[in-house]
Amino acid sequence: MRTKSVKKNKINVVTLGCSKNVYDSEVLMGQLKANNKDVVHEEEGNIVVINTCGFIANAKEESVNTILEYVQKKEEGEVDKVFVTGCLSERYKPDLQKEIPNVDQYFGTTELPGLLKALEADYKHELIGERLTTTPRNYAYLKIAEGCDRPCSFCAIPIMRGKHRSTPIEDLVTEAEKLAAKGVKELILIAQDLTYYGLDIYKKRELATLLKELVKVDGIEWIRLHYAFPTGFPMEVLEVMKKQPKICNYIDIPLQHISDPILKSMRRGTTKAKTTRLLEDFRAAVPEMAIRTTLIVGYPGETVEDYQTLKQWVKDMRFERMGCFTYSHEENTHAYNLEDDVPEEVKMQRANEIMEIQSQISWELNQAKIGQTFRVLIDRKEGSYYVGRTEYDSPDVDNEVLINAEDGYLRTGEFFNVKINAAEDFDLYGNVIN
Numbered sequence: 001m002r003t004k005s006v007k008k009n010k011i012n013v014v015t016l017g018c019s020k021n022v023y024d025s026e027v028l029m030g031q032l033k034a035n036n037k038d039v040v041h042e043e044e045g046n047i048v049v050i051n052t053c054g055f056i057a058n059a060k061e062e063s064v065n066t067i068l069e070y071v072q073k074k075e076e077g078e079v080d081k082v083f084v085t086g087c088l089s090e091r092y093k094p095d096l097q098k099e100i101p102n103v104d105q106y107f108g109t110t111e112l113p114g115l116l117k118a119l120e121a122d123y124k125h126e127l128i129g130e131r132l133t134t135t136p137r138n139y140a141y142l143k144i145a146e147g148c149d150r151p152c153s154f155c156a157i158p159i160m161r162g163k164h165r166s167t168p169i170e171d172l173v174t175e176a177e178k179l180a181a182k183g184v185k186e187l188i189l190i191a192q193d194l195t196y197y198g199l200d201i202y203k204k205r206e207l208a209t210l211l212k213e214l215v216k217v218d219g220i221e222w223i224r225l226h227y228a229f230p231t232g233f234p235m236e237v238l239e240v241m242k243k244q245p246k247i248c249n250y251i252d253i254p255l256q257h258i259s260d261p262i263l264k265s266m267r268r269g270t271t272k273a274k275t276t277r278l279l280e281d282f283r284a285a286v287p288e289m290a291i292r293t294t295l296i297v298g299y300p301g302e303t304v305e306d307y308q309t310l311k312q313w314v315k316d317m318r319f320e321r322m323g324c325f326t327y328s329h330e331e332n333t334h335a336y337n338l339e340d341d342v343p344e345e346v347k348m349q350r351a352n353e354i355m356e357i358q359s360q361i362s363w364e365l366n367q368a369k370i371g372q373t374f375r376v377l378i379d380r381k382e383g384s385y386y387v388g389r390t391e392y393d394s395p396d397v398d399n400e401v402l403i404n405a406e407d408g409y410l411r412t413g414e415f416f417n418v419k420i421n422a423a424e425d426f427d428l429y430g431n432v433i434n
Contacts, residue, residue, distance in 0.1 A: 008038065009037070009038065009046060009047055009080075010038045010039070010040060010044070010045040010046055010047065011032055011037055011038065011039045011040070011045050011047045011048075011049060011119060012039075012040050012041075012042065012043055012044065012045025012047065012048050012049070012079075013025050013028060013029055013039065013040070013041050013042070013049045013051065014042055014048060014049065014050045014051065014066060014070075015041070015042065015051045015134070016050070016051060016052055016053045016059070016062055016063050016066060016086070017051070017052065017053025017055065017059055017063075017086065017087065018053065018055070019141045019188070019190050019226070020141075020143060020146075020190055020191075020192070021051050021053060021086060021087070022134060022135070022141055023131075023141045023142075023143045023190065024051060024086070024109075024143075025041065025051045025134065026131035026132055026133055026134055026141075027112070027131045028049065028051070028085075028112065028115070028116075029041065029131065029132035029134075030127060030130045030131035030132050031112070031116055031121060031123065031124060031127060031130075032116070032119065032121055033132055034124050034127055034130065035116070035120075035121035035122060035124075037119065037121055039132070041132070041134045045079070046079050046080045046081075047079065047080060047081045047083075047119070048070045048073075048079050048081070048082045048083070049083045049084075049085060049115070049119070050063070050066055050067055050070060050082070050083070050084050050085070050086070051085050051086040052066070052067070052084060052085070052086035052087060052088035052089055053086065053087050053088060054086070054087035054088035054089075054090065054091040054092065054156070054160055055087065055156065055157070055160075056325070056328035056330065057328045057329075058328075060088055063086075063088040064088070064100075067082070067084055067096075067100055067103060068100065070082045071100060071102045071103060074102060075102065081104045082102070082103050082104055083103070083104055083105050083106075083107065083115065083118060083119070084096065084103050084105075084106045084107070085106075085107040085108070085109070085111070085112075085115055086109060087109060087160040087161070089106045089107060089108055089109075090108035090109045090110075090159075090160045090161075091156065091159055091160050093106045093108065104118070105118050109160060109161055109162075110162065130178065133179070133182070133184070135395070136379050136380060136395075136412065136413070137182070137183050137184070137412075137413050138183065138184065138185045138186060138377060138378075138379065138412065138413035138414075139184060139185065139186035139187070139188060139222075139377075139379075139395060140179050140184045140186075140187060140188070141187075141188050141190050142172060142175060142176060142179070142187045142188065142189050142190065143167070143190050143191060144166065144167055144172055144189055144190070144191050144194065144197055144210065145164055145165060145166045145167060145191035145192070145193070145194075145196065145197055146161060146162070146164075146165045146167075146191070146192070147161045147162040147163045147164045147165050147192060148161060148163075148164055148192035148193050148196075149163055149164045149193075149196060150192075150193060150196075150229060150269075151267045151334070152256075152266060152267055152268060153265060153266050153267045153333060153334035153335040153338075154256075154266060154296065154299065154327065154328075154330065154333055154334075154335045155330075155333060156330045156332065156333050157192050159332055159333075161192060163200075164192070164193065164196050164199070164200055165200060166196075166197050166198050166199070166200050166201050166202075166206075168201060169206070169209065169210050169213055172210060172213075172214070173213050173214065173216075173217065176214055176217045176220060177217055179220075180217050180218060180219030180220050181219070183219075183413060184219070184220070185219065185220065185221045185222065185377065185413065185415075186220070186221065186222040186223075186224065186377060187214065187220055187222070187223045187224070188224045188226055188394065188395075189223065189224065189225050189226060190226045190227060191226075191227060192227065193227065193228070193229045194207055194225060194226070194227055194228045194229070195207070195228045195229040195230075195231070195232055195233050195234065196229065196232075197210065198210070205232070205234040207234055207237050208234055208236040208237045208239070208240050211223065211237065211240045211241075211244065211247055212240060212244075214246075215244045215246045215247065220246065221246060221415070222246060222248050222377065222391060223246050223247050223248060224248045224250055224391075224394060225237075225247075225248075225250065225251045225252065226252040226394065227252055227253075227254065228251055228252065228253045229253075229254075230253055230255060230268075230270055230274075230275055230278055231268065231269040231270050233253075233278060235281065235285075238281075238282065238285040238286055239285070241285075241286050241289070242285060242286050248391040248392070249286055249288045249289045249290060249391060249392065250289065250290045250292070250391060250392055250393075250394070251282070251289065251290075251291055251292070252292040252293075252321075252394065253291065253292070253293055254293060254294040255275060255293045255294070255295065256268060256294070256295060256296050257295060257296060257299065257302075257306075257310060258272045258275060258276075258309060258310050258313045259272065259302075259305075259306035259307075259309040259310055260272050261301070261306060262299055262301070262302055262306050262310075263275075265299070265300070265301060265335070265338070266299065266335070267334065272309070272313070276313075276317075279291065279317060290320035290321060290392035290393070291319055291320055291321070292319070292320065292321035292322065292323075292394070292397070292398065293319055293321070293322050293323075294322070294323045294324070294325065295310065295314070295322065295323070295324045295325070295354060296324075296325055296326070296327050297310070297324060297325075297326060297327065297342075297347055297350040297351050297354060298326045298327040298342040298344075298346065298347030298350060298351075299327045299335070299342070300327070300329075300335055300338035300339055300340055300341055300342070301338065301339075301341065302327075302342055307350055310354070311353065311354065311357065314354055314357050314358065314361075315357055315361075318361050318365070319358065319361070320362075320365060320392060321362075321392075321393075321394075321397070321398050321399075322354075322355075322358045323397065324351045324354040324355050324358070325351065326344070326347035326348060326350075326351050327340070327342070327347060359425045359426075360425075362399075362425050362426055363423070363424065363425045366399070366423035366424065366425070366426075366427075366428060367423055369420045369423055369428060370420050370421065370422065370423055371419070371420065371421075372419070372420055373417050373418065373419045373420075373433060374390040374391075374401070374417070374418055374420065374430075375390065375391065375415055375416075375417060375418075376388040376389065376390055376401045376403075376415065376416055376417070376418040376430075377389055377413075377414075377415055378403075378410050378411070378412045378413065378414055378415075378416065379395065379400075379412065380412055381405060381410075381412065384404065384405050384406065385402040385403060385404060385405055386402070386403045386405055386410045386412075387400050387401070387402060387403075388400070388401045388403065388416070388418070389401060390428075398426075399426050399427060399428060400426075400427055400428070401418055401420070401427075401428045401429075401430055402427055402428070402429050402430075403416075403418060403429075403430060403431060403432060404431070407431055407432070408432070410432065416432045417432065417433050417434075418430040418431065418432055418433070419431060419433050
């Protein structure tokens with residue numbers, strides 16, 4: 001019989017999936033810290049909480065493998081308890097309980113108070129904005145809403161996260177002030193759908209109003225927009241972006257596809273003509289804006305003609321940033337009723353072709369930056385380089401600026417003017433100028 005460890009309990013929070021999960025883990029850790037619990041993020045601990053992702057097949061597989069890994073450690077006596085929370089647990093709790101019974105308890109995405117109770121902690125309602133950030137000190141995610149009301153056929157997020165719920169502006173400002181007091185200089189606004197912000201509590205889209213309030217927070221120098229939906233985009237946001245230097249000239253707007261038959265089947269509520277016009281309006285209003293998007297190839301019924309339409313459009317639009325994913329056939333979504341008829345190897349071939357096109361576009365756009373000077377925020381030192389970003393780049397997914405560390409000391413979390421002297425597909429090289 002295995003003996004329980006006698007060391008003081010240390011809770012290790014393991015985060016999988018997207019930035020929304022990162023945020024949720026940070027809130028959990030903030031609550032535990034307020035309860036005087038010893039909590040760490042992805043380090044050694046005898047109690048483990050796994051915050052899972054359940055979005056697409058690869059993410060689900062990683063989550064299941066991580067659960068199995070820690071259950072094995074529990075059986076071997078390396079950890080005492082394993083708890084599972086997050087999207088996978090929300091979506092498949094009965095199946096998980098049956099298939100992996102050695103987990104102590106499973107919790108869904110809205111069961112934070114229950115999870116805290118299992119960890120012998122109290123849920124503290126007064127902790128607005130109190131969280132233990134796990135990102136580098138200079139930037140943090142600010143989740144402005146939870147859930148999604150969109151009917152996209154391929155997406156399981158409403159199943160896992162529920163209906164759209166905006167966080168009040170005053171609470172977000174309070175949270176931003178607390179982050180700024182810790183040294184955070186860049187806020188990355190996230191939600192399943194930024195575009196919808198405010199409709200539920202203010203009865204109108206209020207993203208622009210929120211931005212006007214956030215720019216007033218002392219210490220915050222960059223505010224970045226992630227995950228806007230193209231339908232119903234509040235165009236007054238562009239005016240705020242244009243007038244307020246703190247708002248990065250950057251937007252992440254997942255467009256998914258451009259062929260009209262596929263957009264209709266995806267239930268995106270838009271057309272190729274409308275989407276193209278929206279992007280043209282973006283660039284007319286804020287010419288220096290970097291637009292990031294994500295696309296899906298291999299959706300059920302995607303013909304060679306649909307794919308060629310998408311491919312040509314990517315060439316024509318010349319996105320500054322782009323990611324491309326293969327379609328994942330997800331149960332309980334509308335598209336699950338369709339035949340997943342594009343072979344996996346064709347999906348991969350199409351995704352690789354799209355990214356090859358984007359790689360060339362990115363290289364060409366980066367070559368044009370040589371000789372220019374940009375304000376760069378230093379994120380970290382890696383090997384013989386300091387690694388930073390311009391306002392046109394988000395952490396982990398976009399271009400980075402590499403500066404030779406032998407040229408002099410740079411404090412991470414500070415801004416420097418950097419002249420670009422070389423460029424690759426997704427990296428820029430430069431030196432600091434005074």
